[in-house]
Amino acid sequence: MSNKKLEDLDCPWCGRGASLDITGCRFVLCPMSGRYIDIILDAVKQVDTRKIWHTTDKLSTIYRGKRIHVTDAVKACFVNAYQQDVHMVMEATFSKGCPGDTDADSFLSEDNVLMNQARIADKHFPVLCKFAFYPMGMDDYIRHIAHIANLAIERGVYLESSHYATVLQGDVHDIFDYFDEVMKYAEQNISHYILEATLSVNSPTK
Template sequence: MSNDRCGTSRIAGCQFTLFPMSDKFADIILRALEEVDTSMVWKDTDDVSTCVRGDMVHVFDVTEALFLHTAKTGEHVAMSGTFSIGCPRDTDADSYMDEVVIPLNETKSNAVSQKAGCKFSLYPMGREDYMDAIYEQIDLSKHRNVEVSAVHYATRLDGDVKDVFRALQQSFDRVQEKVSHVTMTFTISANSPSNND
């Protein structure tokens, strides 16, 4: 995955909530956290969500790894969140920026094969031709080893978790190169019982 990943000097962040559909949800989340290296991001968790901030490479790496190590349990798990970069009120506080742009969880993540479905929506802020930027990334996603389909208010990606997050990151990265403030909402689900029908 690192071949297509690049660092950015701007602060990126993701606020997400993880939902293991199991009465053992606490153990599942804690075990996943033990397997994920979060040393390159600033992280804060409260009773609603978790926020990670830092270089875009590490923000995506940690978010993907937490979902992947939760989903590999075989339990139905979902994650919903928002990536953001370039927020006018954002500051360098509560973040870690470093010259290291190698995803620290990549080796462990690459060892896990896990299918998932994801819906995402891109929001290039303050740009009148925002739909052109969105359509461009939807078209590019068709060439990123994921199945792409249109749904109401979002785009759906299906495939291996690593390919899905790679497509999300590449879309987000390419838009933020042209637009100062970008947000991207997403919901990803794995091991859903409805897929067994």
């Protein structure tokens, strides 16, 4: 890779940007347990990833592909990692439309059949979530943020507003269904967006 700085290039993003319908998520699981290695690796292994591109490195796991399959896989990994006696956090960044993205490292399935939903549908537990949504490159970004906050209220997962984030609370399926609804709206109205979420279960903090 060249050591040239981006500001030294005439057009750093020319020829870049994904032309395919790719949604991506980079996430990390943090089980507060001495068994964290087994919990993380077992959860990742249980996810059916046949309809997404995926890789796990020393820092996190990345899923890329069709929105519904990426959301399905991230939710499955979180649900698979859940232990009743373990406080666990997931940090997740969803993104689509970045001008620095590429068509490489992706898999776009032709159908909408979710590969993990049936196996996790009966698993329910409460989740507390810190959530932030960023519409990029838009002067009227605040109206989209307001719409997305109202969606949380309508879907019954809104808990409160806080500094720099919205706090969500609800069943794990309701939280991820809300994420998918937000990204579906974003696909239709925003060229580049970022969704940041911190999900927590079994926290000892009251």
